[in-house]
Amino acid sequence: MLYTRLGNVACLLAIFGSMAAGAVAACPPPDKVALTGGRIIPVSGAPIEQGTVLIERGKIVAVGKDVEVPYDARVFDVSGKVVFPGMINVHTWRGMDIPNENRPVTPHLDARDALDPSQLFFEDCLRLGTTGVHVIPANNTVIGGVGRVVRPIGMTVAEMTIAEGAFLKISATPRRGHDRMLQMAMLRETFLELDDYLAKLAEKRYEEKLKEDEKEIEVGPAEARKRGRELIRAEDIDDQHRNLLRLRGGQVRVEGEDGPTLFKPLGAFVYCGNAMDVALAVKVANDNGFFARTVLVLGGDCYKAVRELKQAARPVVLPSQLTHRETNPLTGEVRETFVPKEIFEAGLLFALVPGPDDSYAERMLTYQAAQCVRHGIPRDEALRAITLNPAKMLGLEKRLGSIEPGKDAHLVIFSGDPLDFTSVVEKVFIDGILAYEREKDVRLQRLLSSEADQPQEKAE
């Protein structure tokens, strides 16, 4: 068994009983776990030699050299190993069965419905020490749907969930074969249509109210729309418009069960495929009030818009190919630019994402960070770019991204320094649950064996 199979009937009932309680409640983690003797790299502070991490009910309760281990804790001696925070893949469509809807504007979709817990992708996440995955619809779209932060264990989406989707995918770059004018027009139109939808809804509600009160309409449509605004109820608004409203910051007050409320605001992961899209993305975000909750997902040559990026000062997700190559069409010369260096020097909060599965090394976040160190980015900054920075972008910095008391116990035990390529992931703890052990990784052991795949021995 590769990872701890969660879930019995009671667990499932618990999930359906309280979705909000989420995965932690789904399968209670062991009471107390202590990891002793290892070198702790908390990312948030200086490394601790031969330290202890104490975990209680899935949360880190103590980190340090002189932590007393309770008598009833399950102790893992990790002497000679390195304890590192679980890494976070901040932007991926992997884990969904199909990354994009064919229709261009689909803000009502949710990655929740397409997440496939059985995908090998999640197994790979564990194998490489990634414990938080932000699964969000892909880039071939205009408005693509809501993402979700999951952990790579669990049999159902509910069990996997770390946090509900808080970001909508928007593309400033059109899909292949489409043009930018249409892309931008569709984006604008979407928000205009939202205004129109709300206006009509308000008018309708106002008219209905007058009818109830048996009054005649005495005002013009504009005034009716204004007055009816207050009368819109939560259930009036369909999924599509609700998410657009949330994106705008929930400015519209709606009547809910517990009185008038605002929708919980949504942020946006805005994909900029090319440098020219950065300014467009910033404008769309500003015009529609979600700029402060925007994360920019950058394509290959977006570092060229570093001035705009610096001005916007929003967090950025870097392309998985860290070195951008460009051929001069006149001379045929190839110019190479190491993208993280440009972004780092601009002082932006950035996160690294793993390369495609085809790549052997780049699919490891640790290798991506090592590449940054290779090109002169300070080691601490590189380590943050795969742990704490993505946690901050997702608004989960209080739960994930470093080894500190109070945080969720997402921990990776490396055999050596995480940036050393000979180091391997030996164990992974997720919410205190021992989720991965290298020696029990059947698929990996197969790749490391000298045996043929199907032994010829057959039962007589």
Added chain:
Amino acid sequence: MIAAALDSGRGSTAGGTGGLPASALLVRESLLAPTRTGIPSRRVPRAACPPVRIAVALMLVLSAATSPAAADDTDQVIVLKAGRVYTVSGAPIDGGIVIVRAGRIEAVGRDLQVPEQARVIELADAVITPGLIDACCAVNFEIPQAASSRVYSAAQPSFWHTLAELQQRRYGDEDRASGTESGGPPSFTTPEGLAAASPPNLTWAEHASEVTPHRLVSDSLNLFSNDFARLMKGGVTTVYVSPDSASVIGSRGTVVKTAGPLSGRVVRRAGAVKATMGSDPSRRGRRNRRPPGRGRPVPPSFHTRRPTTRMGVEWVFRKAFYDAQRARDGLELHGADMPPRQALPVLQQVLDGEIPLRIQARMQHDIFTALRLAAEFKLKFVLEEATEAYRCLPQLKAADVPVIFGPIYMAPTGYRRYSGEANRPRLNTPKQLADAGIEFALTAQELRDEEGLLRQGMYAVRHGLSAEEALRAITATPASLLGLSGKLGVVAPGAAADLVVWNTEPFDATSRPLLVMIDGRVVYEE
């Protein structure tokens, strides 16, 4: 003389082509009346081919003008001082000094007298290794005119297979990239899209026949390809440009340096003959050039290119060498799969061990087939790719067959994935080869940068190979497999001054080249 200038070492063109550059073969073939029975004399009537003479004269002039010895900056003595020098031929030297004169390494050691007026490059914490050598490199030719759809569609049926694969990726495959950063799979309507969809070594296969050892990859090699600069910046200084696997007995590869003045780039014009076992040659013939999934499958017909099965591949191989033996004995050749006349002298040289042979085989039974055929004709050969070598270790050891292994991957991609032959890789095969005492080199083939040759060594180290063995597998061993032992791939007096200076231990993930030197010239400096 030309042959001497162009070819240094064994496996030169000397015997087979009468001392002429191989481009002369084309001229010769067109001038001689085709004969069914005999083989043309090895001596070519020189008067019969004046264009060749002009070419020879031109080349002489060119080589005189730009020969390495006459170049300016190699006269200067360069002294490299580094924290550590991996000589590969001996133990590493801490605080080592390398003295380079006239394109060669003059001395290497710890306490050496630095010559006066030498340019001293001092890199205190840096590490020096020999320039890396890829013994089986697929170079991206980047010839712009090839990027027209007409040329592509005619070039190679495998293009359609690639296309089909990409389409398959687009629809339904869970892990592949329908949401890629570039916004989906490449379009096939543009030259760029076609280029992206095509395998990197598209033109390296000659389709005139299944047996083309008389054709040279060097004749179609674009030494100006940007790929060489990319290789060089990854620390690779010498590559063996290998033909691809589309023919049973394919063309002969070539050994070139990745940078430097043009006259010094070609180390060996005509290298080993490449043969392929398995389904790579047969798969390309079977479909009558119709893309899979387009229309009904066509049964084998008059137009189907042979062979169509592994049996056929093996037969074509056997028939070629059998015919070469018959021809040498003065016997008549007959039968459908007769090799071209021009191939026979080359095949005879392979039989005599004058030209090295390489056989690509991925799966266990294909490796066994290669071993069997080699034993049948008493051939020495080098095994290429060898994905399932871990299943044939005793046999490879017993037959004393060196292996050029690589690339290392968890799951095959691109053309390899399509071939269906590479589904059972092992990450620790290099370690297993080393443990079994089999001589092996590592190759990255078409891969670059983070998956390039240096990184292949790094992967091997991750999975158990010692750093020392890994370094040898990308320097000295490939040099020896290319017949250039002692001349390349080591930091030792007398060897060519192909050196790479790294910022740290080369197999560290944070390593990058600070300086690359080829033949005593600094071709890259950070």
